[in-house]
Amino acid sequence: MGLLDILLGRTKPVAPDLDQLFALPSAAVTLQAAAGFTPTGTGAVCFATVEGAAFEQTHREVQALLDADTDRSGPPVELRRDDYGYSWLVSARSPEQLPELVNDLHAVNSAMEVNGFGPQLLCSLAAFTDDGGRKLALVYLYKRAAFYPFAPLPGSGERRDSALELQVKAALANDLRIEQDLSRWFPVWGAPGL
Template sequence: MGLLDILLGRTRPVAPDLDRLFALPSAAVTLQAAAGFTATGDGAVCFATVEGAAFEQTHREVRALLDADSDRTGPPVELRRDGYGYSWLVSRRSPDRLPQLVGDLHAVNTSLEANGFGPQLLCSLAGFRDDTGRKLALVYLYKRGTYYPFGPLPGGAGRRDSALELQVRAVLGDDLRIEPDLGRWFPVWGAPGL
C-alpha cells in the first residue's frame, strides 16, 4: 500500500480465509444455547452467474467430489439461479451434520476459487430455525472474511428481523468474526433454505 492509497483512504481488501467457515459448528452450539436456533442442514454458496464450459466442468467436479459421500438428504449439489441474477450451489445434509455441511461449503468455495472463479464468489450461508419457525442464516462474506446474521420475517415479503440479527450479533461476537459495517449486512432474499 502506497502513500497515495493512505492519503486517499484506500485500504487493501481482506484476503478470503475459507478456513473461517469451520468456526460455524462451534458457533451453532452457542447459537442454540443462547437463542434456541438449530441448524436446518441447508447451506449454499452464492456467486455471480457464470456461463461456459469451464464453469460446467467445475460444477461436474464439485458434484463428483460431494457425490462420493452418501450421507445426504438430497442431491450432492444443486445449482439454482435466483431472480436477482445470482447462482447458488446448494448442499443439504441432515440437521445434525453441520460439520459435514461446512465441509461441503468449503469444498465448493475452494473448487470455484481454484478454477479461477474466486472473483465471482459472493457469500456462503448456513440455515438455522428455532422452535417457533423463525428462520436465520449465518452468512459468510467471501471478499470480507466476515459473518453476519440474516433473519427474514415469516411471510415478510422483503422484510427482515433486525432485532433478531442484532441479538445474534451479540451472541456470536466471540465465536465468529462479525462484519462490523451494518451496511454490508445485505439481505439474501431468495436464498435456498430461507
C-alpha cells in the same frame, strides 16, 4: 500499503479466508444456547452466474466430489438460479451434520477459487430455525472474510428482523469474525433454506 495510500484513504482489500467457515459448528452451539436456533442442515454457496466450458467443468467436478459422499442423508447437491440472476449450489444434510455441511461449503468455495472463479463468489450460508418457526442464516461474505446474520420476518414479504440480527451479532462476537459494517449485511431474499 504505503503512506500515500493511507493519506488518500485507500484500503487494502480483505483476503478471503475460507477457513473461517470451520468456526460455524462451534458458533451453532452458542447460537442455540443464546437464541434457541438450531441448524436445518441446508447450506449454499452463491455466485454470479457464469457461462462457458471452464465453468461447466468446474461445476461437474464439484458436483461429483459432493455426490461421492455416501454419508449424505439429504437430497443430492443441486444448482439453482434465483430471481436476481445469481446461482446457488445447495447442499442438504441432516441437522446433526453441520460439520459435514461446512466441509461441503468449503469444498465448493475452494474449487471455484482454484479454477479461477473466485471473483464470482458472493457468499455462503448455513440456515437455522427455532421452535417458533423463525428462520436465520449465518452468511459468510467471501470478499469481506466475515459473517453476518440474516433473519427474514416470516410472512412479511421482504422485511427482516433487525433486532434478532443484532442479538445474534452480539451472541456470536467471540465465535465468528462478524462484519462490522452493517451496510454490508445484504438481504439474501429467497436463499435456499430460508
